Amino acid sequence: MILFISRMKTINFVLITAAAILLAACVGQQNAMIILPDPTRAVFEQVRFQEMWEIVESQNGRPEEGVPEWVTFYLREGIAGLESLEQYREHYVFIGENRGTNFSALNRWANGFNEVYDFPRLLARRVENRLVAAASLYPDDEYGEFFESLIRLVSNSEFSGINREEIFWIRRMRLPNAEAEYDSPLTEVSAERYEFFILFTVEKDILQTQLRQLMAGVRTNRPPTRTQLVTINRIQNTFFEGF
Numbered sequence: 524m525i526l527f528i529s530r531m532k533t534i535n536f537v538l539i540t541a542a543a544i545l546l547a548a549c550v551g552q553q554n555a556m557i558i559l560p561d562p563t564r565a566v567f568e569q570v571r572f573q574e575m576w577e578i579v580e581s582q583n584g585r586p587e588e589g590v591p592e593w594v595t596f597y598l599r600e601g602i603a604g605l606e607s608l609e610q611y612r613e614h615y616v617f618i619g620e621n622r623g624t625n626f627s628a629l630n631r632w633a634n635g636f637n638e639v640y641d642f643p644r645l646l647a648r649r650v651e652n653r654l655v656a657a658a659s660l661y662p663d664d665e666y667g668e669f670f671e672s673l674i675r676l677v678s679n680s681e682f683s684g685i686n687r688e689e690i691f692w693i694r695r696m697r698l699p700n701a702e703a704e705y706d707s708p709l710t711e712v713s714a715e716r717y718e719f720f721i722l723f724t725v726e727k728d729i730l731q732t733q734l735r736q737l738m739a740g741v742r743t744n745r746p747p748t749r750t751q752l753v754t755i756n757r758i759q760n761t762f763f764e765g766f
Contacts, residue, residue: 575697575698576695576696576697576698577695577696577698578590578693578694578695579694579695579696579715580693580694581691581692581693581694582691582692582693586693590691590693591689591691592608593605593608593616593689593722594691594693594720596608597618597720602616602617602618605618611724613726613727614724614725614726614727615724615725615726615727615730615766616722616723616724617642617645617646617649617722617723617724617725618645618720618721618722618723619633619636619641619642619645619720619721619723620718620719620720620721621633621718621719622716622717622718622719623716623717624715624716624717625717626692626717629692629717629719630692630719632719633690633692633719633721634690636721638685638687638723639681642682642685642723643677643678643679643680643681643682644678645723646677646682646730647674647677647678649766650673650674650677650734651674653762653765653766654666654670654673654758656765657758657761665751665754666747666751666754666755666758667743667745667747667748667751667755668743668744668745668747669741669743669747669751669755672741672742672743673737673738673741676737676740676741677734677737680733680737682725682730682733683729683733684725684726684729684730685723685724685725686723686724686725687721687722687723688722688723688724689721689722690719690720690721690722691719691720691722692717692718692719692720693717693718693720694715694716694717694718695715695716695718696714696715697714697715697716727763731763734762735759738759738762739759
């Protein structure tokens with residue numbers, strides 16, 4: 524699967540990224556309350572209307588009986604917050620995530636998630652995000668065919684040193700938003716869903732070596748322009764800053 528971003532997809536990525544910045548935690552209930560913007564709504568509406576999801580059950584029982592620290596940090600602060608924890612300082616962290624109302628289907632998905640075939644897609648998405656964040660133009664203009672070719676190469680490669688650490692699930696309930704207008708979709712009856720998370724880690728040195736080899740091996744049908752070549756060289760040299 525090629526994670527190629529067209530110009531319109533790039534715009535959507537910017538909107539989603541802006542929405543992600545709105546992620547915040549609500550103090551109390553032993554970290555059971557999570558305020559999460561609805562990614563399906565426009566950014567300005569996300570500022571005005573925020574969905575509130577409360578953890579009502581977890582793999583360990585009730586929320587107060589032990590949602591792992593890595594799950595809590597991921598929900599509150601994302602991957603960056605998770606990687607700031609002492610035990611992950613020398614590792615990259617990846618989270619496979621799925622959600623829905625069918626517990627059995629989600630459980631089968633989690634147990635069948637394969638680090639050989641499925642992990643490269645998680646990595647390719649992170650590589651894609653890094654390239655987009657560093658681009659001042661549209662990525663396909665900025666990097667030429669290097670952009671698509673690298674994403675494809677990462678998606679179809681196998682990586683060593685990947686550790687599948689843990690699977691954990693929670694059940695969350697969407698709470699009514701008292702501040703929303705009566706015609707807002709967020710005033711509908713609260714919904715529930717299961718969310719499954721798979722924690723992967725890999726030592727930074729190991730993954731960086733493999734990605735550098737892939738970047739050096741990218742081949743394109745159309746050679747990059749001189750400007751694109753300068754940009755490609757620059758991103759290769761600084762790729763892991765903020766990765």
